[in-house]
Amino acid sequence: MKRLHRSDLYGWSVFDEGLNIDFHSVLWVRPEGNVVIDPLPLSDHDKIHLESLGSVATIVITNSDHTRGSAALAEATGARILGPAGEREALECDGWLGDGGVVVPGLVTLALEGSKTPGELALVLEDTTLITGDLIRAHEAGRLRLLPDPKLSDKAGAIASLRRLTDLEGIEAVLPGDGWPVFRDGAQALAELAAELD
Numbered sequence: 001m002k003r004l005h006r007s008d009l010y011g012w013s014v015f016d017e018g019l020n021i022d023f024h025s026v027l028w029v030r031p032e033g034n035v036v037i038d039p040l041p042l043s044d045h046d047k048i049h050l051e052s053l054g055s056v057a058t059i060v061i062t063n064s065d066h067t068r069g070s071a072a073l074a075e076a077t078g079a080r081i082l083g084p085a086g087e088r089e090a091l092e093c094d095g096w097l098g099d100g101g102v103v104v105p106g107l108v109t110l111a112l113e114g115s116k117t118p119g120e121l122a123l124v125l126e127d128t129t130l131i132t133g134d135l136i137r138a139h140e141a142g143r144l145r146l147l148p149d150p151k152l153s154d155k156a157g158a159i160a161s162l163r164r165l166t167d168l169e170g171i172e173a174v175l176p177g178d179g180w181p182v183f184r185d186g187a188q189a190l191a192e193l194a195a196e197l198d
Helices: 044-053 070-077 157-167 184-196
Strands: 009-016 022-029 033-036 058-060 080-084 095-097 102-104 109-111 121-125 129-132 136-140 143-146 173-176
Touching: 022 136, 022 173, 058 070, 058 102, 070 080, 129 136, 129 184, 136 173, 143 157, 143 184, 157 184, 173 184
Parallel strands: 033 058, 058 080, 080 095, 129 173
Antiparallel strands: 009 022, 022 033, 102 109, 109 121, 121 129, 136 143
């Protein structure tokens, strides 16, 4: 796993040849139990690294297209799986998260509208790091973009969700599930995306 912009955040990735972008997973290391978001299958190296960091207590799935390696990781670690309340029919989880949900102290969920699945979540970590699933992505370094129009279920709803994210104060980093992370000036990158859609 790679260390990210904070000493307690790690990530691992898989390159998708069809889209020419990386898919990402995020690990938040915390004394009370580690949290993993949208876990991809782990290499043997990453399994050993994860175990050295304290394994996993909680897995969060941002949307039903990001189940990825969640079941295998939960089986291996005993972690609970939490998913979006709007996608109960599509997922098997131990618990559900909606708008304003608290995964653990310091990690809050926001329900998004208009994406390709009905209940996608974004997560805000300690008011400074935004973690997204599919709706907000980055196909080129330093620039965010919205999920392509053909994939959106409701473009107006998607844009409204983006604008809600631009209202968050203090966002420094944006870690999308798909594409390049933005480690600095995350709020500015969100604002620039919103301005493009005006």
